[in-house]
Amino acid sequence: MSGCCSSEPANALRAEFLKARIYDQVRCDLERIERALQRHLSSSVPLIEVVGRYIVNSGGKRLRPLLMILSARLCGYQGDQEVDLAVAFELLHAATLLHDDVVDNAEIRRKNPAANTIWGNPAVVLIGDYLYSQAIRTTVCYKDLRILEVFSATTSRIAEGEVLQLIHSDDLETDEAAYMEVITRKTADLMTAACQIGAIFAGAGPQEESALRDYGHHLGIAFQLTDDALDYVGSVGELGKPVGNDIQEGKATLPLIHALGRAEDGQRDLIRSAFLSEAPLEREQIEVIQKLVLDLGGVDYTFQKAAHHLDRARSNLGIFPESPAKSTLLDLADYVLCRRS
Amino acid sequence: MSGCCSSEPANALRAEFLKARIYDQVRCDLERIERALQRHLSSSVPLIEVVGRYIVNSGGKRLRPLLMILSARLCGYQGDQEVDLAVAFELLHAATLLHDDVVDNAEIRRKNPAANTIWGNPAVVLIGDYLYSQAIRTTVCYKDLRILEVFSATTSRIAEGEVLQLIHSDDLETDEAAYMEVITRKTADLMTAACQIGAIFAGAGPQEESALRDYGHHLGIAFQLTDDALDYVGSVGELGKPVGNDIQEGKATLPLIHALGRAEDGQRDLIRSAFLSEAPLEREQIEVIQKLVLDLGGVDYTFQKAAHHLDRARSNLGIFPESPAKSTLLDLADYVLCRRS
Numbered sequence: 001m002s003g004c005c006s007s008e009p010a011n012a013l014r015a016e017f018l019k020a021r022i023y024d025q026v027r028c029d030l031e032r033i034e035r036a037l038q039r040h041l042s043s044s045v046p047l048i049e050v051v052g053r054y055i056v057n058s059g060g061k062r063l064r065p066l067l068m069i070l071s072a073r074l075c076g077y078q079g080d081q082e083v084d085l086a087v088a089f090e091l092l093h094a095a096t097l098l099h100d101d102v103v104d105n106a107e108i109r110r111k112n113p114a115a116n117t118i119w120g121n122p123a124v125v126l127i128g129d130y131l132y133s134q135a136i137r138t139t140v141c142y143k144d145l146r147i148l149e150v151f152s153a154t155t156s157r158i159a160e161g162e163v164l165q166l167i168h169s170d171d172l173e174t175d176e177a178a179y180m181e182v183i184t185r186k187t188a189d190l191m192t193a194a195c196q197i198g199a200i201f202a203g204a205g206p207q208e209e210s211a212l213r214d215y216g217h218h219l220g221i222a223f224q225l226t227d228d229a230l231d232y233v234g235s236v237g238e239l240g241k242p243v244g245n246d247i248q249e250g251k252a253t254l255p256l257i258h259a260l261g262r263a264e265d266g267q268r269d270l271i272r273s274a275f276l277s278e279a280p281l282e283r284e285q286i287e288v289i290q291k292l293v294l295d296l297g298g299v300d301y302t303f304q305k306a307a308h309h310l311d312r313a314r315s316n317l318g319i320f321p322e323s324p325a326k327s328t329l330l331d332l333a334d335y336v337l338c339r340r341s
Numbered sequence: 342m343s344g345c346c347s348s349e350p351a352n353a354l355r356a357e358f359l360k361a362r363i364y365d366q367v368r369c370d371l372e373r374i375e376r377a378l379q380r381h382l383s384s385s386v387p388l389i390e391v392v393g394r395y396i397v398n399s400g401g402k403r404l405r406p407l408l409m410i411l412s413a414r415l416c417g418y419q420g421d422q423e424v425d426l427a428v429a430f431e432l433l434h435a436a437t438l439l440h441d442d443v444v445d446n447a448e449i450r451r452k453n454p455a456a457n458t459i460w461g462n463p464a465v466v467l468i469g470d471y472l473y474s475q476a477i478r479t480t481v482c483y484k485d486l487r488i489l490e491v492f493s494a495t496t497s498r499i500a501e502g503e504v505l506q507l508i509h510s511d512d513l514e515t516d517e518a519a520y521m522e523v524i525t526r527k528t529a530d531l532m533t534a535a536c537q538i539g540a541i542f543a544g545a546g547p548q549e550e551s552a553l554r555d556y557g558h559h560l561g562i563a564f565q566l567t568d569d570a571l572d573y574v575g576s577v578g579e580l581g582k583p584v585g586n587d588i589q590e591g592k593a594t595l596p597l598i599h600a601l602g603r604a605e606d607g608q609r610d611l612i613r614s615a616f617l618s619e620a621p622l623e624r625e626q627i628e629v630i631q632k633l634v635l636d637l638g639g640v641d642y643t644f645q646k647a648a649h650h651l652d653r654a655r656s657n658l659g660i661f662p663e664s665p666a667k668s669t670l671l672d673l674a675d676y677v678l679c680r681r682s
Contacts, residue, residue, distance in 0.1 A: 043501060044501065045501050047504060047508055048501065099466050099467065099470060102443075102463070102466055103463040103466055104463075121443070121444075121462070122443070122444040122445075122507055123507055125440050125443055126500060126503045126504045126507060127500075127504060129440060129473070130500035130501060130504065132470070132500075133493065133499075133500050136493045136496065137493040137494060137496070137497050140486070140489045140493045143486050145481070145484050145486070149481055152474065152481045155474035155477065155478070156471065156475060156478050159468075159470040159471035159473075159474050160385065160389065160471060162467045162470065163386050163389055163464065163471065164386055166463055166464055166467060167386070167388055
């Protein structure tokens with residue numbers, strides 16, 4: 001395995017170090033994002049405020065708004081008018097989380113009860129719609145048609161990605177190409193858009209815009225790959241949701257897809273019967289599959305692929321001169337692979 | 342009762358006559374709308390196309406796109422570039438229908454099985470999101486910031502209205518003001534926006550824009566009032582969904598709210614126990630409540646209120662010179678009160 005993930009303890013230390021350095025750089029921005037977020041969640045309908053605050057306050061790291069702000073700054077923007085636009089990405093993200101919880105019938109989200117288990121599916125569907133509309137409305141306020149084109153095209157692609165993921169659920173025939181298509185749309189595209197829109201907002205040229213778009217794309221892919229790998233090796237405490245969640249929910253992610261391709265018949269049957277089980281899996285069954293996927297190299301392969309995408313993300317920043325924003329975007333790329341939560 | 346609803350047979354005949362006259366005027370536009378709609382439903386994900394076509398082909402009358410087209414024409418627009426913008430209203434409407442079906446756990450929509458009973462809630466939630474995003478994307482293509490402002494503000498208000506309706510479900514304390522707030526947002530606002538955006542698209546002045554906005558608002562209110570009255574007096578064949586649906590689902594609409602206000606204690610108890618019943622109501626129970634609401638004047642009151650709003654809708658068209666578009670918009674206002682489907 002490449003990069004910072006070669007040794008567990010060294011890796012954990014490096015993650016802590018990177019996290020601290022990133023937080024030092026973005027503390028002010030995070031506070032601005034929080035204030036703007038709370039403002040955008042206000043509604044004349046109290047239930048919307050309650051559920052909206054619950055989902056956005058449930059431990060999100062504000063990665064998408066930060067990407068937008070840092071991208072704008074990397075392209076020379078020095079003002080403070082970008083924060084509402086940045087928040088639109090978090091609102092959209094929160095809307096997709098609410099709908100995801102309904103779709104997955106989730107019980108836990110980031111260590112807390114999923115919103116639908118508290119307020120029921122109807123409220124969560126409709127409040128997701130509200131957050132989605134607020135994201136669009138906020139973006140419209142910036143009166144920039146190119147930003148609106150990128151943002152609205154992204155929302156369509158995300159929705160298509162979510163449907164694609166649903167189609168592939170419980171489908172062990174999902175191959176790596178189909179998996180990559182799903183994670184590109186459902187995860188990477190929003191980070192791509194955040195970085196690209198940061199550039200557009202700052203009035204960057206086409207080369208800078210394209211470089212930041214590609215940075216966001218590869219970072220987003222690596223982010224999801226790491227997430228999916230951690231589902232096979234992380235712990236509940238680290239991830240804020242049960243590990244082995246994907247196999248429990250019938251989601252064929254890259255670690256499993258790769259392992260299946262290298263499995264012998266007996267191993268394949270074992271994986272298949274766990275994956276397709278109607279009954280909830282026992283803890284021990286999940287651990288057997290996790291070990292198998294690990295032994296067959298599915299987790300290593302996924303981390304390696306993530307490392308490769310992070311190399312590409314970093315290389316896209318090469319055209320920009322050194323700056324605090326650039327350092328932080330580079331740190332974020334490093335952190336994606338080391339993180340355990 | 343005022344206007345065309347004074348006698349049942351005369352009313353039915355007049356409805357048929359108006360419908361035929363309206364169709365004569367808009368046949369070409371309806372064909373253009375259909376072609377554009379099918380184009381906008383294309384997706385690289387086949388399931389999206391299937392469910393999208395199912396919901397938009399399930400018997401909608403394309404009232405919202407027609408309102409936009411007729412409003413533009415009333416303000417002097419003579420081109421053919423408005424149809425995609427018109428279709429955005431139908432896409433948004435279809436998205437809300439899909440999410441409504443999930444929220445209401447509906448089994449029937451316009452005489453057909455509701456989409457969620459065929460494809461399940463997860464697919465219907467996500468494909469609703471896709472249609473919603475396509476509506477926004479289509480509107481963005483017109484590169485008109487005022488149109489985008491009105492459209493996106495409307496989507497927020499609709500979402501708030503849907504949440505408000507959910508909050509008031511199973512709530513017999515809902516009063517007329519709360520009810521009016523819900524129907525303004527969940528139904529009237531989209532028609533208001535269709536008419537207003539038609540005016541903006543045509544480059545109309547502020548007076549025309551304001552008149553069309555008010556026309557759409559009052560038409561939309563009257564449309565929902567009539568719908569809610571028909572739920573107490575229509576037949577399954579006419580409405581395409583079970584009558585008595587609202588009381589079955591615990592929706593306190595105006596006929597019931599008004600009747601409750603005039604009911605004696607025994608009658609109120611009867612209504613309350615039916616309304617709050619956990620078990621599905623028998624046909625006979627529904628008929629008892631329907632008769633009670635009718636006898637207490639709830640249906641008449643609701644139709645009268647609709648007639649009043651239609652008068653206001655029509656009066657807003659007074660500033661426009663005579664034209665085929667104006668005649669059709671006036672016919673539509675007449676038709677709303679006579680329609681039985």
